[in-house]
Amino acid sequence: MTTYDDRASLTDLTTTAERVRRSVEGVIEGKPEVVRLSLTVLLAEGHLLIEDVPGVGKTMLAKALARSIDCSVRRIQFTPDLLPSDITG
Incomplete structure (x- = not known):
């Protein structure tokens, strides 16, 4: 059963997701599906x-x-000799 709190949380999530989508689409133009x-x-x-x-x-x-x-981004350039320990430490 859906309660008021569940609906309020879903509304908050939808609002936040839409804000993030608009923010990213402002940078990445022409690729809405991505x-x-x-x-x-x-x-x-x-x-x-x-x-x-x-x-x-x-x-x-x-x-x-x-x-x-x-958040932050860490880019990993994969090479044939890359080991899991090179990424995880």
């Missing part, structure tokens, strides 16, 4: 692998998303 899917992954607490050709804004998308939720 922004929507990225936000969906963020809300689902999943992992996002961004793959595309060079120069299309992958790093910019990650930075804009992070700035919108007051």
